[in-house]
Amino acid sequence: MTVQRDGGGSDGPDADRLVLTGSRGVVGRCRDFVGDRLAVRGWLAGADEEQRAVVEDVLLMTSELATNACLHAGGPLEVRVRDVGPRLRVEVVDGSPQPPEVRAVAVPSRPGGHGLRVIGRLSRQWGSEPRGEGKAVWFEVERAGMR
Numbered sequence: 001m002t003v004q005r006d007g008g009g010s011d012g013p014d015a016d017r018l019v020l021t022g023s024r025g026v027v028g029r030c031r032d033f034v035g036d037r038l039a040v041r042g043w044l045a046g047a048d049e050e051q052r053a054v055v056e057d058v059l060l061m062t063s064e065l066a067t068n069a070c071l072h073a074g075g076p077l078e079v080r081v082r083d084v085g086p087r088l089r090v091e092v093v094d095g096s097p098q099p100p101e102v103r104a105v106a107v108p109s110r111p112g113g114h115g116l117r118v119i120g121r122l123s124r125q126w127g128s129e130p131r132g133e134g135k136a137v138w139f140e141v142e143r144a145g146m147r
Helices: 026-040 047-074 115-122
Strands: 005-008 016-021 076-084 087-094 126-129 134-141
Touching: 005 026, 016 026, 026 047, 026 076, 026 087, 026 115, 047 076, 047 087, 047 134, 076 134, 115 134
Parallel strands: none
Antiparallel strands: 005 016, 016 076, 076 087, 087 134, 126 134
């Protein structure tokens, strides 16, 4: 895994990014990268049950965004992790300018179509913004005990 650390600029200080190539195992690579970055940022050191639950939520939301990029935008191009004040922001960048859309679920008990709802419930906030020819879809969370 090649991690690039940006020292500032438009991404803010200490943004870590993984540029993705190929499509094999891309969701797992995104999840592993974010898990590694959480460990480096101290989110796992001495983590209590509540903090471990927050970390699992972050990994789930990362998987959801990466999966959505695969299903609707040709796959993720990049994943970024950075601090935004007291929050952690995870961004998944793809090549489609089409913003994500929370869609109506025809049958709530069936799989599919729930990812953005899950992100809306688990994150402090989420959204998307244009990025080059595509977009970045992001979510932010706070450490356990800081909410």
